[in-house]
Amino acid sequence: xxxxxxxxxxxxxxxxxxxxxxxxxxxxxxxxxxxxxxxxxxxxxxxxxxxxxxxxxxxxxxxxxxxxxxxxxxxxxxxxxxxxxxxxxxxxxxxxxxxxxxxxxxxxxxxxxxxxxxxxxxxxxxxxxxxxxxxxxxxxxxxxxxxxxxxxxxxxxxxxxxxxxxxxxxxxxxxxxxxxxxxxxxxxxxxxxxxxxxxxxxxxxxxxxxxxxxxxxxxxxxxxxxxxxxxxxxxxxxxxxxxxxxxxxxxxxxxxxxxxxxxxxxxxxxxxxxxxxxxxxxxxxxxxxxxxxxxxxxxxxxxxxxxxxxxxxxxxxxxxxxxxxxxxxxxxxxxxxxxxxxxxxxxxxxxxxxxxxxxxxxxxxxxxxxxxxxxxxxxxxxxxxxxxxxxxxxxxxxxxxxxxxxxxxxxxxxxxxxx
Ligand code: EPZ
Numbered sequence: 525x526x527x528x529x530x531x532x533x534x535x536x537x538x539x540x541x542x543x544x545x546x547x548x549x550x551x552x553x554x555x556x557x558x559x560x561x562x563x564x565x566x567x568x569x570x571x572x573x574x575x576x577x578x579x580x581x582x583x584x585x586x587x588x589x590x591x592x593x594x595x596x597x598x599x600x601x602x603x604x605x606x607x608x609x610x611x612x613x614x615x616x617x618x619x620x621x622x623x624x625x626x627x628x629x630x631x632x633x634x635x636x637x638x639x640x641x642x643x644x645x646x647x648x649x650x651x652x653x654x655x656x657x658x659x660x661x662x663x664x665x666x667x668x669x670x671x672x673x674x675x676x677x678x679x680x681x682x683x684x685x686x687x688x689x690x691x692x693x694x695x696x697x698x699x700x701x702x703x704x705x706x707x708x709x710x711x712x713x714x715x716x717x718x719x720x721x722x723x724x725x726x727x728x729x730x731x732x733x734x735x736x737x738x739x740x741x742x743x744x745x746x747x748x749x750x751x752x753x754x755x756x757x758x759x760x761x762x763x764x765x766x767x768x769x770x771x772x773x774x775x776x777x778x779x780x781x782x783x784x785x786x787x788x789x790x791x792x793x794x795x796x797x798x799x800x801x802x803x804x805x806x807x808x809x810x811x812x813x814x815x816x817x818x819x820x821x822x823x824x825x826x827x828x829x830x831x832x833x834x835x836x837x838x839x840x841x842x843x844x845x846x847x848x849x850x851x852x853x854x855x856x857x858x859x860x861x862x863x864x865x866x867x868x869x870x871x872x873x874x875x876x877x878x879x880x881x882x883x884x885x886x887x888x889x890x891x892x893x894x895x896x897x898x899x900x901x902x903x904x905x906x907x908x909x910x911x912x913x914x915x916x917x918x919x920x921x922x923x924x925x926x927x928x929x930x931x932x933x934x935x936x937x938x939x940x941x942x943x
Contacts, residue, residue, distance in 0.1 A: 528916040528930060530907035531939035532889055536773035538936040540764065542780045543927040544569040544593060545757035547832075548719040550617050551693045552754060553577040554624040555720060556597040557586060558701060559727050561749030565595045567779075568754050569927045572920065576614040580607055580621055599628070606633040609667070613637075615924075619647055620690055622670065623697030626659060630672040636663070641896030641921070643856030649684055649691035656680040657698055657706070679704030679743055687712040687737070687825045693720060695741075700729040702743035711739045714826040715784040719755045726750035756781040756804070760926060762788045762833040763901045765808050768936065769797050770840035770909040774809040775936060782806050787826065788833050791817055795844060816846030816883055823854050832898050835861045839902035842870035843909060844883040852877045861899030864892035868906050868914070889914040894921040904929060908938050 544567035554577065556563040568574060570593065578588040578595070585603040589596045605625060612618045612635035625632035637645050651661050654670060658678035662669045672678075679702050684691055692712040699706035711717070713735055721734035727750045730742035758781050765785075768775040769792060782789070782801035789806075793799055795814040800807045823831035831854035841848045842865055852858045859879055862872045868890045871882040889912030894900030900922035907914030916922075919942075922929055933940045 525917060526919055526942055528904065528919055529941045529943060530889070530904065530914045530916070532887070532908055532910035532912060532914065534771065534908070534937055534939055536768045536771040536775060536908070536933070536936035536938055539776040539778060540932050540935050541778045542756040542761050542764070544754040545716060545719065546571055546573055546925045547759070548716040549574055549754050550577050551620050551697070551716065551720045552723045552752070553581065553595070553597065554620045555697055555724055557581065557584065557599050557602055557621070557624040558627050558697065559747045559749045560600055562596060562598040562600070563727070563749045564751040565597070566593065566751070566753040568593050568595045569757065571924060571927060573615050573617070573924045576611070576618070579614070580611050580618060583607060583611055584625070602628060605629045605631050607635070609635045616645055617690065619650060620693050620697065622650065622654070622668070623694035626654065626670055626672060626677055626698045627701045630676055631670060633667060633669045636666050636668060641860060641899070642858050647690070649686065649688050650694045653682045653691060653695045654698065656682055657702060674703070677702040679706040679741070681707045681709070683709040684711065686710070689714050689717065692717055692739070696720065696724070696731065696739065699741040699743060700724055700731070701746060704743055706741045706743070708739045710737055712825060713737060715755060715758060715781070723750070723752045726752050755784070758784040758788070759830065759832040759898070761785050761806065762830070763836045763905070763926070764932060765792060765806065766836045766840040767905045767908060767933070768808055769795060769810040769814060770843070770905050772810050772812060773936070775807070777806040778804065780804050780806045787829050791821060791829055791837065794818060795841070814840060814844040816841060816844045816848040820849045820851055822851045825854070831855060831858060834858060835898040835902035836905055838862070838879065838881055839865060839905035841881050842872065842884065842906065843887055846883050848881045850879040850881065852879070860895035861902045864895070864903050865906055867892060868910055870906075886911050888912055891915040891917075894918040897921050897925045901926060901929070904933065904940070908933065908940070
């Protein structure tokens with residue numbers, strides 16, 4: 525099994541381009557299933573989750589080919605309506621293929637994406653929305669069989685009790701070719717939803733309101749192919765900015781998305797970093813010890829502070845001057861990375877959804893295990909700012925969402941090796 529060996533203490537300094545967005549690429553690859561012509565996706569990150577999505581598409585009879593960060597998907601030969609349990613298990617978010625298969629074939633058989641590193645991953649909102657759209661949904665032994673009662677799904681008015689990203693995506697994917705109009709109330713407003721809708725509109729879909737809480741989709745008979753550039757990854761951006769801030773360095777992040785990162789940047793600025801952005805660049809400089817964040821850091825649906833940035837910001841604040849308080853409101857079990865940070869000398873008290881982080885002078889390098897994707901990235905940040913050497917194992921978690929993280933860190937002058 526591979527691991528990362530990090531020698532801490534270096535100030536990170538340099539310019540790196542931001543990778544394409546994992547949480548946009550995955551639903552857009554599922555959406556390509558709806559098109560009866562070839563789609564070309566640019567700026568697609570080379571990640572294990574993206575390769576899992578391509579295996580699912582190939583299993584459905586589509587043709588998927590990669591050339592660098594460009595993916596070509598031809599779904600004209602799509603024929604299968606079942607995704608194996610093994611393929612579903614490779615990636616938690618494989619459930620977003622349900623809506624796309626229903627939109628394309630009118631039926632599908634998938635598996636329940638079991639609980640994972642972040643706690644249970646229920647899909648009750650997904651299934652309840654599909655039923656409202658005239659889909660017959662049967663669950664037996666962890667497998668879910670869905671079939672449109674007519675030939676196609678029917679448009680419906682759907683109100684989500686929580687602005688679920690995945691449920692919003694699944695409803696959109698099923699609704700774009702449904703009969704009639706679908707309205708989603710309390711829809712997720714994440715930038716990745718807008719990127720998915722941008723792709724679908726490029727394929728001829730009629731969608732409005734994405735980015736707000738009410739999205740309207742007018743069903744059309746079929747979607748044509750298109751060429752589309754996937755948005756930058758705002759969470760990877762937050763990761764490299766937090767990493768640089770923790771090392772008291774400076775970074776220019778190019779191909780970035782300042783607007784989409786605003787909820788994170790407004791908090792990061794409170795640590796005393798100097799942050800400027802223009803067009804697609806973000807500049808950060810933090811020459812001194814970070815200050816603790818005065819206000820409680822509450823993770824919320826967009827445009828609130830993103831839950832995916834909680835662990836990486838915490839890793840930067842464990843050696844800040846003062847005490848910061850986190851409140852994780854999205855997932856039940858998203859503090860697993862605190863154990864590793866405490867092993868490195870951090871002072872963190874977790875009580876339910878609250879984590880109190882008392883800044884210490886210096887972390888010490890240690891041997892730690894990545895617990896999940898963003899928790900693993902947090903350990904890289906901690907290792908880079910610690911005294912001594914850290915070894916991080918189980919780094920397959922990190923490779924799910926970061927394209928060759930060791931190359932980006934080395935480009936910034938960090939002492940890191942994958943062995
Ligand atoms: C997406 O997950 C992202 N994944 C997550 O990123 C991200 O943390 C999350 O949205 C929140 O922003 C992808 O886009 C591939 P949700 P998703 O449905 O869609 C509960 C990362 O690190 N819920 O918005 O699964 C759920 O349990 C990953 O890149 C129900 O109760 O998130 C959670 O507590 C991690 N019933 C909350 O809603 C449902 O039917 C938010 O989940 C669906 C969700």
